[in-house]
Amino acid sequence: GESVGLHLPTLSVQEGDNSIINCAYSNSASDYFIWYKQESGKGPQFIIDIRSNMDKRQGQRVTVLLNKTVKHLSLQIAATQPGDSAVYFCAEKAPWSGATNKLIFGTGTLLAVQP
């Protein structure tokens, strides 16, 4: 899974399987979290977000789970497709950033979907 650090973990899954990408965040006071997808040569693209007053949020084929007790965030992708192959970043809103909304990004996880 992903954490703040220097390595880029890789998750390899078969097409059609479900994917789970994990992220450990650092600030217990953070109240907003977001997942981005970055394809090669492109900028990060918003996937889904969640606030700390929720444990789970669902989108189209994606679900984000938040466990505040252990400061853990996960992104679940259902029926993974080749087009899902990308680097996935989690980010937390810096609790001291107030209205400036500064995001602290993790190092990313490379999702490789095998046909």
Place this chain on the structure above:
Amino acid sequence: NAGVTQTPKFQVLKTGQSMTLQCAQDMNHNSMYWYRQDPGMGLRLIYYSASEGTTDKGEVPNGYNVSRLNKREFSLRLESAAPSQTSVYFCASSAGGAGNEKLFFGSGTQLSVL
């Protein structure tokens, strides 16, 4: 609707040269940001502008300057480029304020400093 537009997409500089990266957004967003992305690392904030007329340092501001030219445009300047500034640079914008944390990113500028 173009979103966030960055120019140039690629640039090669020699050590000591200067250049300005341009960024414009057409979403009427208040806040704009410059990030750099290095291999195996997440995005690191260089500078941001919470609103027109204000700029503040982020995590890695040394060697950079910014200008919030107007609400749409936020430029990043390297006065004397160094090899350590070889990176991919992303501009982003957000509506700003409470409840508007989502950032929208441009497609990036790949900069090499030789």
